[in-house]
Amino acid sequence: MSEEAAISKVWESIPVGDDLGSLDYVLTAQMVADYRRVVDNPHAAYPTVAARHPANLFYRKYAAVMRVPNMGHDSEYFNPPVADKRITITGRIADKYIRRGNTYLIVEATAVDEDGRLIERSRLVGLAREVGKEAAHANIARKWGT
Amino acid sequence: MMAAQLNVGDRLQPVTHEVTDDKMVEFEKVVWDRGRNSHSDINVAKADGIQRTIASGQNQMAFLHEMMERNFGDAWVYGGKISARYIHPVYAGDHLTANGLVTEVSVVDGKPRVTLQIWCENQDGRKTSAGTASAGQPSDARSWITAAS
Numbered sequence: 001m002s003e004e005a006a007i008s009k010v011w012e013s014i015p016v017g018d019d020l021g022s023l024d025y026v027l028t029a030q031m032v033a034d035y036r037r038v039v040d041n042p043h044a045a046y047p048t049v050a051a052r053h054p055a056n057l058f059y060r061k062y063a064a065v066m067r068v069p070n071m072g073h074d075s076e077y078f079n080p081p082v083a084d085k086r087i088t089i090t091g092r093i094a095d096k097y098i099r100r101g102n103t104y105l106i107v108e109a110t111a112v113d114e115d116g117r118l119i120e121r122s123r124l125v126g127l128a129r130e131v132g133k134e135a136a137h138a139n140i141a142r143k144w145g146t
Numbered sequence: 147m148m149a150a151q152l153n154v155g156d157r158l159q160p161v162t163h164e165v166t167d168d169k170m171v172e173f174e175k176v177v178w179d180r181g182r183n184s185h186s187d188i189n190v191a192k193a194d195g196i197q198r199t200i201a202s203g204q205n206q207m208a209f210l211h212e213m214m215e216r217n218f219g220d221a222w223v224y225g226g227k228i229s230a231r232y233i234h235p236v237y238a239g240d241h242l243t244a245n246g247l248v249t250e251v252s253v254v255d256g257k258p259r260v261t262l263q264i265w266c267e268n269q270d271g272r273k274t275s276a277g278t279a280s281a282g283q284p285s286d287a288r289s290w291i292t293a294a295s
Contacts, residue, residue, distance in 0.1 A: 031176065034175075034176040034177070035176045035177055038172045038173050039163075039169075039205075039209070039212070041208070041211075041215075043215065043290075043291050044211065044215070045211070045215055045223045046211060046223075048177065050173060050176050050177040050178065050204060052178060052204060055180075056180075070202065070204070070232065071231060071232055072203070072231035072232060072277070073203060073204070073207055073229070073230055074230075075207075076225075076226070076227045077222070077223060077224070077225065077226045078225065079224065080290040137195045137196045
C-alpha cells in the first residue's frame with residue numbers, strides 16, 4: 001500500500017491550529033500527595049505530569065474518531081502548581097506531519113492557575129490512529145515486538 | 147554554599163526506580179483518572195494491539211523530572227525545558243534509571259543555560275526514552291518545597 005493511500009481521512013481533516021478549547025480543575029492537596037507517593041518523589045514539583053493536559057483536551061474533542069498514543073513529549077516549565085488552586089488548560093493542534101509512513105499530531109496545552117501564573121506548556125507527540133481502522137498500539141507492537 | 151556549576155561532559159546524579167504493576171495502575175488514576183487503558187489493564191492493552199501492559203511515557207517523564215529537580219533545584223523548576231521520545235517499552239518489574247549528560251553550556255538572554263542529553267535506561271542498559279533538556283546552572287534553592295510547607 002502506498003504511503004499516500006494509507007493516510008487517514010480523519011487525520012487529514014484535523015487542521016493545524018485547531019482550537020481544542022479549555023478545561024479547568026482544582027489540583028487538590030490530595031492529588032499532589034497521591035502523585036508524589038506513586039512516583040516515589042516526596043518533593044515532585046509538577047504533579048501535572050500525570051494530568052496529561054494535551055491528551056485530555058484532544059480526547060474531549062476527538063476520542064470517537066482518533067487515538068494519539070504518546071510517542072514523546074516536549075515541555076517547558078514556568079511555575080510549579082500550588083495545591084488547591086484552579087488550573088485552566090487551553091489547547092490546540094500545533095502541528096501535524098508524516099514520518100516513515102506514520103501520521104503524527106502535535107497537541108499543545110498551556111496551563112495557567114487562577115492567579116494568572118503560567119504553569120507549563122506541553123506538546124504531546126501523538127502517533128495518530130483512526131478509531132476502528134487499526135489498534136492504537138499496533139505500530140508500537142510491530143516496532144517493539146511486544 | 148553555591149551549587150557546583152556544570153561543564154560540558156559532566157554527568158548528572160542519576161535516579162533509579164522500580165516500575166511495578168500497582169504503580170502503573172495508580173499512575174493512571176492520580177491527578178486525572180483516565181479510566182482503564184493499555185497502561186493499566188491487560189484486556190485494554192490486548193485490544194490496543196500489545197500483549198502486556200506498558201508503563202506510560204509520562205511515567206518515565208516523572209523520573210526524568212526527579213533527576214532534574216535533584217540536580218538543578220529552582221533552576222529547573224522555574225524555566226526548565228525537556229524534550230523526550232519514548233523508544234522502547236517499559237514493563238512492570240523494570241528498574242529504570244534516569245540519566246543526564248551535559249552537552250553545552252551557553253548564555254541565553256544574558257543568563258547561563260545548561261543543555262543536556264537525557265535518557266532513561268532499563269536494567270539491561272537499554273534506552274527506553276531519549277531526548278534533551280535545558281535549565282539554568284544548578285541552584286541550591288528549593289523554593290517550591292518551602293512554599294508548600
